[in-house]
Amino acid sequence: MSSIPNALTVGRIVLVPFFVAAFFLPPEPGRWIVFILFCLAGITDLFDGMIARKLNAESTLGRMLDPIADKLMVSAALLMLAADGTLKGIHLMAGLVILCREILVSGLREFLAGAQVSLPVTRVAKLKTVLQMVAIGALIASSATENMLPGVTILALGCLWVATALTMYTGYAYLQAGLHHARGPARPVKRPTHRTA
Numbered sequence: 001m002s003s004i005p006n007a008l009t010v011g012r013i014v015l016v017p018f019f020v021a022a023f024f025l026p027p028e029p030g031r032w033i034v035f036i037l038f039c040l041a042g043i044t045d046l047f048d049g050m051i052a053r054k055l056n057a058e059s060t061l062g063r064m065l066d067p068i069a070d071k072l073m074v075s076a077a078l079l080m081l082a083a084d085g086t087l088k089g090i091h092l093m094a095g096l097v098i099l100c101r102e103i104l105v106s107g108l109r110e111f112l113a114g115a116q117v118s119l120p121v122t123r124v125a126k127l128k129t130v131l132q133m134v135a136i137g138a139l140i141a142s143s144a145t146e147n148m149l150p151g152v153t154i155l156a157l158g159c160l161w162v163a164t165a166l167t168m169y170t171g172y173a174y175l176q177a178g179l180h181h182a183r184g185p186a187r188p189v190k191r192p193t194h195r196t197a
Helices: 003-022 027-054 059-082 090-116 123-145 153-181
Strands: none
Touching: 003 027, 003 059, 027 059, 027 123, 027 153, 059 123, 090 153, 123 153
């Protein structure tokens, strides 16, 4: 059963190069294709976790791949939005903070996993993710929708800055948790035992 949510997660990773390539298509159709792919990635992110919990099919592979898929998609989106000028000036700082936070949390998770300590996802972190995805999705579509919906870019940037503030808050909380365990006594490293036949 775990193959279903894992397949959705892998599919999200496979979407990333197509997502990036779509940014190089002619602006109007290209942005809509990018937007559709980003929404598709968001939907698979929602359903892989939901299916895994409902079918009790959570797996170690899924727990490893899911955050990787999310970070690849978000990082690719922010970098491409910066490259094409959608994110510029002071707004680049928001993207930079989000990227730095993702790197920080990835490092902390790796460190704490070695110490056999889990880093639970908080409600604030989930809210941050939702706002972040909404803001990025709106920014992706902004060049194609600005004429139809004036002000959508400003609203998207405002949403991105709110997500950035939550990003800093949750990043600091995770850093504190990591430092707390780093100051503790070192755990002995378990060495594998070899049995002779």
